[in-house]
Amino acid sequence: MSADNPTLSMTRAQMQRFGQAALDTIIDHHDGLSEAPVGRASDPQMLKEWLDEPPPMQSSDPLDVLEELKNKALADTMNITHPRYFAFVPGPSNFASAIGDMLASAYNIFAGAWLGPSGIAAIEIKAIGWLKQLFGFSNGSGGLFVSGGSMANLTAIAVARHVKLRGNITNATIYFSNQTHSSVRKDLAILGFQPYQARVVPSNDFGQIDLSALLKQLDSDRARGMVPFCLVANAGTTNTGAIDPLTKLAPFCQREGLWLHVDAAFGGGAILSHKKRHLLNGIEQADSITIDPHKWMFQPYEIGCVLVRDKNHLADTFSVKAEYLEIFEHTSADDQQVNYCDYGVQLTREFRALKFWMSLKIFGLENFAGAVDRGFMLAEHAQHILQADPDNFWRVCTPAQLCTLTFAARALDKLPKEQAEAILIATVRGIMASGDAMVAPTRQDGKMVLRLCTINPRTRRKDIAFTIQLLKDEIQNRL
Structure with a gap:
């Protein structure tokens, strides 16, 4: 078996074809984020088969490789730039910087x-x-x-x-x-x-x-x-x-x-x-x-x-x-x-x-300043929704500071610690598997609580309200 492209090069036409397809993929991703799922749960068997693939010996069509990337890797990830990704401290990127990279x-x-x-x-x-x-x-x-x-x-x-x-x-x-x-x-x-x-x-x-x-x-x-x-x-x-x-x-x-x-x-x-x-x-x-x-x-x-x-x-x-x-x-x-x-x-x-x-x-x-200020506003809006819940369902543990707040369901306060944490973990994993939002718990004074980090400037007020209601519904369904 001999090498078929030992210079590792492409013709101008091949570069244009491949480059445009890759750029279109990036644009589609950025343009459709708000309507796309935050992520999807992986298929362990599919990933195992993919990981077991031997190294390729000969060249492949670049567009086929791009499709493989899209279908088997990019589709099986959490979109940290998504407007309903509130876990950890997200990295809500921007298109201009992506082109810079x-x-x-x-x-x-x-x-x-x-x-x-x-x-x-x-x-x-x-x-x-x-x-x-x-x-x-x-x-x-x-x-x-x-x-x-x-x-x-x-x-x-x-x-x-x-x-x-x-x-x-x-x-x-x-x-x-x-x-x-x-x-x-x-x-x-x-x-x-x-x-x-x-x-x-x-x-x-x-x-x-x-x-x-x-x-x-x-x-x-x-x-x-x-x-x-x-x-x-x-x-x-x-x-x-x-x-x-x-x-x-x-x-x-x-x-x-x-x-x-x-x-x-x-x-x-x-x-x-x-x-x-x-x-x-x-x-x-x-x-x-x-x-x-x-x-x-x-x-x-x-x-x-x-x-x-x-x-x-x-x-x-x-x-x-x-x-x-x-x-x-x-x-x-x-x-x-x-x-x-x-x-x-x-x-x-x-x-x-x-x-x-x-x-x-x-x-x-000035626009970066506006994006940062929007994060503060969104965290304060989330706190308002939690405190204004008609059923008094939520308890704010730490108020909004630097676009971050923690909160807990009062109903879980009444349960044994192990049971309450099991419900909370199941709730978060269920929402993550659904692709509707991404929220992660943390601990406050030894107790597991929910946490929102609202730094994404493309997050809308309705994304906040939707996610909080989703958490409430999921917890109530598990009580």
């Missing part, structure tokens, strides 16, 4: 250095500069785009470790609340910290870190010879959207000699809001910030971002020398020439900045 991939751009792809680096410099301006960081600050919040947190904590500990991590301790994202624990393990070096501080009734408990823990640790070096604060917890008291934490960390990292992977989008940006007051005093544009800045996966108040700390932490990289080594002091491979973990980097830059250029910040 397509272009970045088609041009196969290396975004690690200034030399060569200087126009590419300039776009990331511009986009990072916009974010620095929005978050109140000065010209001496820096940042870069990464895969997501997990990598952004890892990058920031690595910088904090380098600046504060200079390699001696034996007795170091890091502090965060019991509402902090699970990625922080994973990042600490990767960076060489042991579980006993992480201090999980209680949160108050609003989901914010307890400052008195934090201070008590710091004093206790120092008395035992430990070396506190970093506090991870939350600007939008996943569970409830809570924001730690940033205006108090910034001076507190300065007094205590702690690096203040703010995980704003979710809540960072609020900086775009005209009405609610004050909720992030104090974030401009952080030493570093995590932002996830693929959450509340409406970008396709993957794009996270880390900002650091002193850009030199990034290069000091991550820059390495190699003979084959000498040609890249010059970076200007004025941010006009940046080698982003020196600012983070990756040497080879995809061109993540393009989709963010392109969508901001096409839609403008």
Whole structure:
């Protein structure tokens, strides 16, 4: 058996035929989302047969491969961009950014250095500069785009470790609340910290870190010879959207000699809001910030971002020398020439900045602000529907904050915990299987509750009302 296309190429006509079919698929997806199911349950047997397929030895018609993708993979997924997807923290993308991603991939751009792809680096410099301006960081600050919040947190904590500990991590301790994202624990393990070096501080009734408990823990640790070096604060917890008291934490960390990292992977989008940006007051005093544009800045996966108040700390932490990289080594002091491979973990980097830059250029910040403000409105509307239920069926557990609220059915409060949770899980799975909506539970004070995250700007009021009524009907049918 011989190779039939060893150059891995297509004719212009083949590229046009295949490319147009792929683009039509994308357009059909975006144009028909609101009427399409949120997702569908998978057929385990069909997936098993598909997974067992041996690798193809010869070429196939690209349109046949596209149809296989549509029928066996794309049709068997949850549409996170769907207006009735309220689980977790959705990533409601936009078409302009999707085209940006397509272009970045088609041009196969290396975004690690200034030399060569200087126009590419300039776009990331511009986009990072916009974010620095929005978050109140000065010209001496820096940042870069990464895969997501997990990598952004890892990058920031690595910088904090380098600046504060200079390699001696034996007795170091890091502090965060019991509402902090699970990625922080994973990042600490990767960076060489042991579980006993992480201090999980209680949160108050609003989901914010307890400052008195934090201070008590710091004093206790120092008395035992430990070396506190970093506090991870939350600007939008996943569970409830809570924001730690940033205006108090910034001076507190300065007094205590702690690096203040703010995980704003979710809540960072609020900086775009005209009405609610004050909720992030104090974030401009952080030493570093995590932002996830693929959450509340409406970008396709993957794009996270880390900002650091002193850009030199990034290069000091991550820059390495190699003979084959000498040609890249010059970076200007004025941010006009940046080698982003020196600012983070990756040497080879995809061109993540393009989709963010392109969508901001096409839609403008005012429309992004309107999209963020709409999310706040939708969460408040959901809370109103819950509280105005004529049967007093619902109990709001945590009110709308950062487009997130949690709630529970009063009827389930009267049942044993195991029975109530079984009904709740069956309800959520039933709705997910129907394709009508996507809602996921979480826990509040140890009890399982329902949760809505309403950041999708294309969600309509009727989508909220429909989903809440659907939940009520499904729960009542199981009582």
